[in-house]
Amino acid sequence: MTEQRGGRRKPVVDESCVLVDGPWQHRFVGANGSRFHVVEAGTGPLVLFLHGFPEFWWAWHEMLPAVADAGFRAVAVDLRGYGASDKPPRGYDGYTLAADIAGLIRGLGERTATVVGTGSGGMIGWTTAAFHPKLVRRLVVLGAPHPLRLRAALFSDPRGQFTASTPMLKFQIPRYEHTLTRDNAALVGEYLHRWGGQDWVSSTSFDSYAARCREAMQIPQAAFCAMEGYRWAFRSVLRLHGYRFVRLMQQPLITPTLQLHGAIDEASLPRTAQGSGRYVSAPYEWRLLDGVGHFPHVEAPDLVLGEILRWTKS
Structure with a gap:
């Protein structure tokens, strides 16, 4: 499929690019x-x-078969606005994204789930566990500080986390999604x-992984939707629904939580993520991963898999 651009025909990426064959099944589930x-x-x-951004x-393609072989129903989702999932123009606030996951657990016919999230998906994991605690049996977050830790660091650490978050600040620029694609x-x-x-x-797997992510971001509306969550996060700081979000997130989390963080993560700094445990009243573990950046699930998959299975089975 192609579209006309300035007299030239440019290929148009469609959702079929994310329907990759493998030892898994693809399907669609209605939720929220x-x-x-x-x-x-x-x-x-x-x-x-x-998953996270971008x-x-x-x-999670390496994790799914291994977690399934360990005796679990392993499910990876394209979050709202990504991949082959719906891309509505609204609904990228923290409340709706958490409700998406709660609805998805129910839509899959389950009463509870262990939720594993990385990056922005980890942030959604925090909020889902806070707003829908009866549905989240256990939580594993990678590269994702508690939302209130991140919020505080943006103000208190201008040379650190605020600078690290500069790319997300650029997302506030109207139509910046065209720059992304x-x-x-x-x-x-x-x-x-x-x-x-x-x-x-520097590994041989990086280029192929990056190529898949680049292709998926070119699905129509995906880049716009990917930015909307960050736009809400920053714009809500001085708005009433943002204050309400903070108040709700201050309630102690009753979900057992494992937090894994790369020691050289330059997107969510380790010093920002440390201290997230103060918001958890249930059993909580923190582990800093040496030599790992913002993507532990693909940088150190064997280590992360072992930790996920240990936490899920315990």
């Missing part, structure tokens, strides 16, 4: 008024995987390279 693309393998207690469900979504590859650990970005 939208349709979500999910990829699943295995049977047993549900482990629901949430990824899609493929972030320009030149075959080259900026997506730059983000992955900038935030990933050196061992991973």
Whole structure:
């Protein structure tokens, strides 16, 4: 499929690019008024995987078969606005994104799930556990400080976390999504390279992984939707619904939580993430991963898999 641009025909990426074959099944599940693309393998207690930015469900393709083989129902989802899931123009606030995951757990026919989220998916994991605690049996977050830790660091650490969050500040610029998709979504590859650990970005697997993420971000409306969550996060700071969000997130989390964080994460700084445990009243563990950046699930998949299974089975 192509579209006309300045007399030249440019290929148009469609959602079929994320329907990758493998030892899993693709299907669509209705939740919270939208349709979500999910990829699943295995049977047993549900482990629901949430990708981050600038990824899609493929972030977990190495984990799904291994978690399924361990006796679980492993499901990775394209979050609202990503991949083959619906891309409505609204609904990227913290409340709605958490309600998406709660609805998805129910839509999958389950009563509870272990939720595993990385990056922005980890932030959604925090909020889902806070707003829908009965549905989240256990929580694993990677590269994601508690939302209130991040909020505080943006103000208290201007040379650290505020500077690290500069790319997200640029998302506030109207129509910046066109910059994100320009030149075959080259900026997506730059983000992955900038935030990933050196061992991973210099490996043979990096280029193919980045190519898939770049292609998925070029699906129509995906880049706009990916930015909307960050736009809400920053704009809500001085708005009433933002104050309400903070008040709700201050309630102690009753979900057992494992937090894994890369020691060289330059997107969410380790010093920002440390201290998130103060918001958890249930059992909580923190582990800093040496030599790992913002994408532990692909930089150190064996280590992360072992930790996920240990926490899920305990």
